[in-house]
Amino acid sequence: MPPKTLWDISPTVSPEAPIFPGDEPYRLNWTARLSPECPVNLSALTMSPHVGAHADAPLHYANNAADAASVALDAYLGPCRVIHAIGCGPLIRIEHLQHAADGLPPRVLVRCCERADTVWNPEFSAFAPETVAWLAARGVRLIGLDTPSVDPASSKSLDSHQQLLRLDLRVLENLVLDEVPEGDYELIALPLKLAGACASPVRAVLRAL
Template identity: 80%
Template sequence: MKRIWDISPPVSAQSPIFPGDEPFSLKWTARLSADCPVNLSAITMSPHVGAHADAPLHYADGAASSAEVDLDAYLGRCRVIHAIDCGPLIQVEHLRHAASQMPARVLVRCCQKAAMHWDPDFSAFAPETVEWLAGLGAKLIGLDTPSVDPASSKTLSSHQQLLRLDLRVLENLVLDEVAEGDYELIALPLKLTGACASPVRAILREL
């Protein structure tokens, strides 16, 4: 069987979130007993907790929600590129060494180890890097930090590049154990009507 890498972090009440976002919470609405044949749980959370796919609606009113995005970008050949400790912004120079015959999906590993707590000083994409990747044929980009834009950004310039270039995005991945190279990506968003994002169970599979 082909090897699989699970690149999704566990989701729990301890999952790091943007300040002000809705944390993960679980409660039991029914428990196994003499009168009940099942356990039933209910959850509340922002769709941006854990590994997730932003929908265009997240950064543009009237744009597609998670239920409306085309799934093709989230499934297929993918390249993992290392830009570990690249600083606040992923620049073209950090990725150029892996640019030959770039597939349509690109994931960038920035972290030595994925963060287990909120830290605003994470690496994000420079807007010109997003444009460069689109020019190489990218349909989807992703990374192992909370956002393609810095935590302090008010313009969300890289998100706006995604909108302009019609790219999809994955955030909050875990790429700690993934070597540079090409894989098959499977990271389908849920069909959440009207939602600005969706959790994904993202995996890589050897080709």
Template identity: 80%
Template sequence: MKRIWDISPQVSEQSPIFPGDEPFRLKWTARLSADCPVNLSAITMSPHVGAHADAPLHYANGAASSAEVELQAYLGPCRVIHAINCGPLIQIEHLRHAAALMPARVLVRCCQSADTEWNPDFSAFAPDTVDWLAGLGVKLIGLDTPSVDPASSKLLASHQQLLRLNLRVLENLVLDEVAEGDYELIALPLKLAGACASPVRAILREL
């Protein structure tokens, strides 16, 4: 059996979220009893809670929703690159050491351990780095922080680079136990009509 790394955080009411976003909530609509054969729950949450795939609709009106994105980018060979404690922005210099024969999917580990509480001082992608990766043939980028843009950004320059270059993105991953190297990524978004993002159960599998 090939080894699997689960790179998704647990989603709960304690999951960190952007201020003002909709937190995870679960309620029971039916409970197993003599009169009911099942437990049945309902959840409400932003699709950006936990590991998730932004859809282009998140940063462009009229762009593809989660139900409309093609799936190829979310499945296949992937490289994990360490840029731990790289500072506010992931620069090209932080990734250049792993650029040879780059696969179409790149995940960057920025954190020694992924945050379990909201922390606005996370690492994001420099727009030039997104452009450089696309030039190497990358179709999907991901990282272990809440966003490819800084929390204070109003222009979302890296998201706009994703749109211009037709790249896909995964955010809020957990790469604490993952060594640098090549893996198979499986992180399919749900087919959510009209949604700006989708939760994913992201895993890496040894090649």
């Protein structure tokens, strides 16, 4: 079997996709169906932009900040390192990443889960804010992980999101890294140009270098 050269790291978006309690789930309605009177099937979607793999815009955690349509795209495309921190506990700390920290590229994705959750689990791993700052000091411009948020579900201060704002970093959440070996890749995870939105879904993929 030839080696795999493309990894789809996006979960399927469906009505069963896990979401933060109170968030808008994915719904699909048909506004037209193929028939002798209609030449096409046509659907309409309702969902939070945080369902599935997504890129938070700064507007998500700061008023008057950039929306999904305004963020520069370069952070979401280019060399990337996947680092395994499986079983790291509630917070990804610096010591969980140091084994793979030499020569970091501008994008770092952290695999916390043996298998990404398919139901809502409030006990997911998040980033310690000092880890975000440590990565930024090493030239990292985008961080990502295979859980719903860079901050714990119970956080009200969103310290790691505020580090993203302060350091002008971008973030990807809800990735699926179950089958991805630790190492270096090309990341492609462009957000949609959604005017006024606090986030955007992405179809995130990794490509072998």
